[in-house]
Amino acid sequence: MLKKGDKGENVKILQNFLKLKADGDFGPGTEKAVKDWQKSNGLTEDGVVGSTTASKMGIILKEESLPSEKKWEGITIQGSTFPDAPIKGDMKILLSKEMTNEYIPALETVMGDQPKGFKLLCTIMAQKEGFFKGSRSYSTNNPGNIGNTDSGANKKNLSLADGILLQKNYILSIVEGKHSAFPMNKKKTIPPYYSPEIAKNAKTYGMSPYLPGYEFTFTGQLDQFVKIYSTGARGGNSYLSMIVSYFNQNGLSIKPESKIQDVIKLA
Numbered sequence: 001m002l003k004k005g006d007k008g009e010n011v012k013i014l015q016n017f018l019k020l021k022a023d024g025d026f027g028p029g030t031e032k033a034v035k036d037w038q039k040s041n042g043l044t045e046d047g048v049v050g051s052t053t054a055s056k057m058g059i060i061l062k063e064e065s066l067p068s069e070k071k072w073e074g075i076t077i078q079g080s081t082f083p084d085a086p087i088k089g090d091m092k093i094l095l096s097k098e099m100t101n102e103y104i105p106a107l108e109t110v111m112g113d114q115p116k117g118f119k120l121l122c123t124i125m126a127q128k129e130g131f132f133k134g135s136r137s138y139s140t141n142n143p144g145n146i147g148n149t150d151s152g153a154n155k156k157n158l159s160l161a162d163g164i165l166l167q168k169n170y171i172l173s174i175v176e177g178k179h180s181a182f183p184m185n186k187k188k189t190i191p192p193y194y195s196p197e198i199a200k201n202a203k204t205y206g207m208s209p210y211l212p213g214y215e216f217t218f219t220g221q222l223d224q225f226v227k228i229y230s231t232g233a234r235g236g237n238s239y240l241s242m243i244v245s246y247f248n249q250n251g252l253s254i255k256p257e258s259k260i261q262d263v264i265k266l267a
Contacts, residue, residue, distance in 0.1 A: 001206020002049040002061070004031045010061040014049055017059050042097035044127070044242070051205055052130050069208035072235070074192050076213035080224040085237045087223075087256055091245035093124070098132045103143060106160045111168055117252060117266030122167045124246040128230075128239055146170050175220060175261040181228055188218040188228065195231055207235040220259035 002014055004026050011030070012022040018033045031047040038045045041056055054061060077083070095104075103126055111119055126143035130136075137145045140156040144167040147155030157163040170179070177184040192213040199209035211234040214227050226233040226240050233239040240256055247254045252266050 001051075002026060002054075004028070004047065013059055013061060014057075017057055039094060042100065043094060045092045045094045050238070051201070052132070055130075055134070056132070070210050072192065072208065072212035073194075073210040076189075076192060076215055078215055080214055080216045080221060080227055081256075082212070082233075082235065082237050086241075087237045087244065088241040089244045089248050091241055093127070093242060093246045093249055095123070095127055096132045098138060099123070099127055102160060103131055103164075107164055110161050110164045114168070115265050115267045116250070117247070118168075118171070118264035120247055120250055120252065120266075121171065121243070121260070121263055122164065124243050125167065127246075128242050143167065144170065171260065171264065174225070175264065182220075182225070183218055185217065185219060188214075188216055188224070190214040190227060190234065193231065193234070198232065198235075205232060207232065211235045220261045221257050222254070222260060222263065223256040225260055 002010055006026040007024050009024065011026045012024045014026075014034070015022040015024075015030060018030070018037060020030060020033055034049060034053070035045050035047045037057070038047075038053060043053055043056060049057070071084075103123070107119055107122060111122065122144070126137070129143060129145040131138050131143045136148055136154065137143050140148060140154050141160050141163040142148055142155055142157055143160070143163050146166055147153065155166075157166060173179040174182040174184075182188075190213050193211045195209045195211060198205045198207060198211075211231065214234065216224055218224050218228070222243060223240055226243070230239050244254055244256060247263075247266075254263055254266075
C-alpha cells in the first residue's frame with residue numbers, strides 16, 4: 001500500500017504511471033493525482049494505492065521489507081480491536097463501475113425487499129472484496145468471496161444474483177447463530193496466522209504477513225465480524241473503516257461496536 005508520506009522506488013513507479021515528476025516523495029500533489037485517477041476509474045477516492053487501485057493501474061510494485069513485520073508474530077490480542085491503525089468514519093467511498101452497473105441492479109432484484117442497512121452491508125463487502133473485471137470475486141460471480149480462500153479454493157456461482165443470495169444467506173446464518181465460525185455469545189479464538197498470500201504481495205497489501213490472533217466473546221459486533229470474515233482485516237482497520245464510512249455516507253450512523261443483527265435492520 002502506498003499513501004501520503006511514503007518515499008522510495010515504489011512511489012517513483014506510481015508517479016511515472018501518473019506522469020508526475022518522479023521524485024519518490026508521496027506528497028499532496030501525488031495524493032491529488034491518485035484521487036483524480038481513482039475518481040475517473042470508479043474506485044474509492046481515498047488517495048491510497050492499495051491492492052485494488054494498483055491492480056486497476058496495472059503497476060507492479062517492488063517488494064520492500066515492511067517495518068516491524070514480525071511485531072505480531074505469535075501474539076493473540078484480547079478483544080477485537082487492532083491497535084496499530086485508526087478507525088475512520090469519513091472515508092469517501094466511490095463504487096467501481098462494475099458495482100454501479102452490475103452489482104447494484106442485481107442486488108435490487110435479489111434483495112429489493114430488504115432494509116437499507118442489509119443492502120449497504122452487502123454492497124460495501126462486495127466493493128472491499130474487489131468486485132471488478134479481472135478479479136476472482138468477479139470471475140466466480142462471488143462478490144463476497146465467500147468460500148474463496150487464501151489457499152486458492154474457489155466457490156463459483158452460476159450468476160451474480162446467486163452470488164448475492166449467497167451473501168444474504170451467509171449473513172443471516174451468522175445473526176441466527178447457525179454459522180459455526182461465528183459462535184454467537186460464545187468465546188471465539190482466532191489463532192495468529194502467517195499468510196503466504198500477503199507475504200507474496202506484501203507491498204500491495206501494505207501489511208505484514210504475520211497476523212495477530214484474537215480472542216473475544218462473539219456478540220455480532222462489526223469489528224468482531226470482520227476479524228473472522230477477512231484474513232487481512234486482522235492486520236489493520238481498513239475493512240472496518242470502509243463499512244462505517246459507507247454507512248455514514250449513506251445517512252446511517254453506525255460504530256465499530258454496532259452489531260450486524262441490528263445493522264441489517266436499519267431502514
